[in-house]
Amino acid sequence: MHTQRNYDLQRRGDPMGIALIWSLVVMLVRWMFSKRRGAISYDSSDQTALYIRMLGACVIFKQLFSRDVRVRSQVGFEPERRGSHPYLCVDFRTLHSRSENARPVPGRRVHRLFSFQRHLHSSRRLHSATTWPYNPLHILDEDYLGQAKCMLAKVGSWNFDIFLFDRLTNGNSLVTLTFHLLNQYGLIELFQLDMVKLRQFIVMVQEDYHSQNPYHNAVHAADVTQAMYCYLKEPKLAKSLTSCDILLGLLAAATHDLDHPGVNQPFLIKTNHYLAALYRNTSVLENHHWRSAVGLLRETGLFSHLPAEDGLNMERQLGSLILATDISRQNEYLSKFRRHLDQDDLCLGNASHRHFILQMALKCADICNPCRPWELSKQWSEKVTEEFFQQGNIEKRHKLEVSLLCDSQSNTVGDIQIGFMTYVVEPLFSEWARFSDTRLSQTMLGHLGLNKASWSGLRASGSLEEPEPEPDPDPPPPPAPGLAQEPQPQKIPPPEP
Numbered sequence: 197m198h199t200q201r202n203y204d205l206q207r208r209g210d211p212m213g214i215a216l217i218w219s220l221v222v223m224l225v226r227w228m229f230s231k232r233r234g235a236i237s238y239d240s241s242d243q244t245a246l247y248i249r250m251l252g253a254c255v256i257f258k259q260l261f262s263r264d265v266r267v268r269s270q271v272g273f274e275p276e277r278r279g280s281h282p283y284l285c286v287d288f289r290t291l292h293s294r295s296e297n298a299r300p301v302p303g304r305r306v307h308r309l310f311s312f313q314r315h316l317h318s319s320r321r322l323h324s325a326t327t328w329p330y331n332p333l334h335i336l337d338e339d340y341l342g343q344a345k346c347m348l349a350k351v352g353s354w355n356f357d358i359f360l361f362d363r364l365t366n367g368n369s370l371v372t373l374t375f376h377l378l379n380q381y382g383l384i385e386l387f388q389l390d391m392v393k394l395r396q397f398i399v400m401v402q403e404d405y406h407s408q409n410p411y412h413n414a415v416h417a418a419d420v421t422q423a424m425y426c427y428l429k430e431p432k433l434a435k436s437l438t439s440c441d442i443l444l445g446l447l448a449a450a451t452h453d454l455d456h457p458g459v460n461q462p463f464l465i466k467t468n469h470y471l472a473a474l475y476r477n478t479s480v481l482e483n484h485h486w487r488s489a490v491g492l493l494r495e496t497g498l499f500s501h502l503p504a505e506d507g508l509n510m511e512r513q514l515g516s517l518i519l520a521t522d523i524s525r526q527n528e529y530l531s532k533f534r535r536h537l538d539q540d541d542l543c544l545g546n547a548s549h550r551h552f553i554l555q556m557a558l559k560c561a562d563i564c565n566p567c568r569p570w571e572l573s574k575q576w577s578e579k580v581t582e583e584f585f586q587q588g589n590i591e592k593r594h595k596l597e598v599s600l601l602c603d604s605q606s607n608t609v610g611d612i613q614i615g616f617m618t619y620v621v622e623p624l625f626s627e628w629a630r631f632s633d634t635r636l637s638q639t640m641l642g643h644l645g646l647n648k649a650s651w652s653g654l655r656a657s658g659s660l661e662e663p664e665p666e667p668d669p670d671p672p673p674p675p676a677p678g679l680a681q682e683p684q685p686q687k688i689p690p691p692e693p
Contacts, residue, residue, distance in 0.1 A: 348376050351422060352429055354639055355569055358419040369418040370402045371395075374450045377425055383443050388501060397496040404455045404488060410582040412456035417449070419576075423561035424449035430632045433553065436544035444510065445554050448517035449561055451489035456481065459587045461524070462599050479522045486515040513551065520555035521562045523620070529559060530624060537630050553631075560628050566613065566621045566647050567640035573647050581609045610655035617648045 344364040350356065351373070362369035375398055378384055384394065405414035424445055427433065437445075457464075461480045464472045475483040490511050493499060499507040520529060533556055536542045536549075544550050565576035588602030601612055621644060629637040 352426055354426060354636060356422050358415060358422060362415050370414040370450060371398050373418050373421055374398050377446055381442055383439060386439055393496045393498045397492055397498050400492050401451055401454060406458060409456060409458040411580040412453050412458060417453055420452060420561045421446060421449040423564045424557060426636060427557040430634055432632050437550060441550055441554060444513050444517060448514055448558055452485060452518050452521050454485045454488040458583055463587060466596060479519055482519045482522045486518040489514060517555055517558050520559055526620060533627050537627060560624060563621055566617045567625060567644045569643055570647055570650055577609055577613045581612055610651040613651050614648060617644060
């Protein structure tokens with residue numbers, strides 16, 4: 197009788213009957229999302245809950261459940277599920293091109309299809325970010341950010357505390373920050389990006405960063421994105437970059453370490469990882485980050501409403517930016533940058549020169565931690581050293597040659613940071629200051645000098661607190677009683693390329 201009454205009420209349009217049906221739909225949504233790794237919380241305190249409920253189940257389920265096609269690492273160790281071990285048997289996203297015979301999925305009607313190349317020269321709106329009539333869209337989630345929204349009001353400050361912001365957004369710093377910046381620049385409306393696809397893309401990007409990595413995780417990606425925004429605001433860039441440049445710069449910053457396994461390229465090469473063979477031991481991780489980002493772009497169809505040629509051009513330029521973050525090519529990019537500055541021939545009206553400056557800006561953003569205030573810089577230094585030492589422990593456990601800087605017995609945080617600042621960070625940021633001699637550049641160099649002096653002082657006083665090395669679960673058996681153990685020659689690891 198009760199069921200029949202609800203059915204009759206529903207047929208008459210009774211609100212109580214509709215509410216009952218809607219509650220059943222929400223319960224179904226919760227159950228289906230809980231079956232997927234990285235599912236979005238439906239708790240009322242979650243800032244994304246209202247937005248996802250608004251989308252409904254029928255729009256995005258098919259896309260969400262068809263993803264996560266993975267292949268296993270070929271390092272020869274016992275296979276494990278992704279997320280259960282961050283280093284050895286890492287699952288990586290494979291990029292599947294669309295079938296040539298597959299029919300295109302009809303998208304929403306677009307009133308104006310445009311070509312980037314054509315409109316870069318014909319539309320004033322695309323020539324300068326400073327001339328846009330900023331009119332950001334009203335996003336529902338922004339009403340529920342609370343303290344995080346107050347922090348976003350100062351997102352252009354170099355003292356921006358990304359760790360605090362990540363806590364205030366319940367671990368969604370990359371999603372919240374990237375969506376906010378794209379909206380603030382008016383890029384969502386300008387490029388007619390579908391809100392659902394964009395949100396899905398950014399959420400999937402954040403999910404594909406490994407949260408168990410001490411350093412290369414979504415918080416690092418958010419930190420790099422915030423630094424990139426600071427550089428995009430510099431006068432030389434702000435008056436020269438096009439909207440396409442800004443969109444690529446922000447997307448490259450958010451995806452530059454996508455699906456990072458927490459180990460470096462030499463580790464993948466010496467363990468005969470399939471990615472090393474796929475990319476012929478050249479920019480292995482950077483190529484994988486790029487291809488993973490392209491895979492998500494195609495999976496969500498974020499640029500599907502644009503002409504195919506423009507979409508491919510965006511993917512190629514995104515790859516060029518991400519590949520520039522390869523630290524082994526640091527001297528190559530730095531020499532080219534220095535040569536341009538010496539000859540004073542950089543012309544930001546030239547598309548190739550603007551792209552090169554974007555590459556240098558992303559390189560600076562990627563390694564800007566030593567240029568942050570001490571309280572932030574020290575945290576990043578400890579996290580990256582912890583990740584190094586975890587790799588070293590894995591190499592020892594499996595009788596592999598320990599990579600440079602990864603041996604916790606012969607390296608300290610202070611030694612690693614002082615060397616990194618001296619030989620990598622300082623030369624790059626000195627040249628950046630020559631290109632953009634602003635208050636921000638001087639602030640970064642000032643923090644760099646103070647942080648280097650702080651690490652030197654801690655090392656001299658012997659008060660460095662090193663991260664505790666990960667305990668070895670499989671220690672070698674002790675020598676038999678009464679038998680003398682012969683000393684083993686110590687191997688000196690070759691310098692990392």
